[in-house]
Amino acid sequence: MSKNSKPGFESLCYSNNEEYPDIICPLCAHKVIVVENGEATVSQCPHLVFVRPDRPCVYEYESDDFSKRRAVAPDDVPEYCSDFIDFLVAIGYDEKLFVYEVTYSGMGCGPFTTTDFIGFISEG
């Protein structure tokens, strides 16, 4: 394993007025975001590492390992910098981690766009 190996990353864009898109674990095909009555909840699988919605400092879900790593994150790498991947590398994640950046546009009480980050790991 090279020290330069970065987490995998894929941008998913959804622009419509429909329900939140199905986000499926790339490893076990578990649907990790379940929407019922307009409320999205996290349904974890063994590979889910974090669900970071588009607002600062709130994780809908974080694994024990992720929260431990975050607690000792170096101060000089802002967690909410534009490149979230740099933060993940700084706290020691490599290519075993896979991140979806989910951009979703829809109609709530008006048009909105959110960007959520959802991470999975292939072991650990």
Ligand SMILES: [Zn+2]
């Ligand atoms: Zn899974």
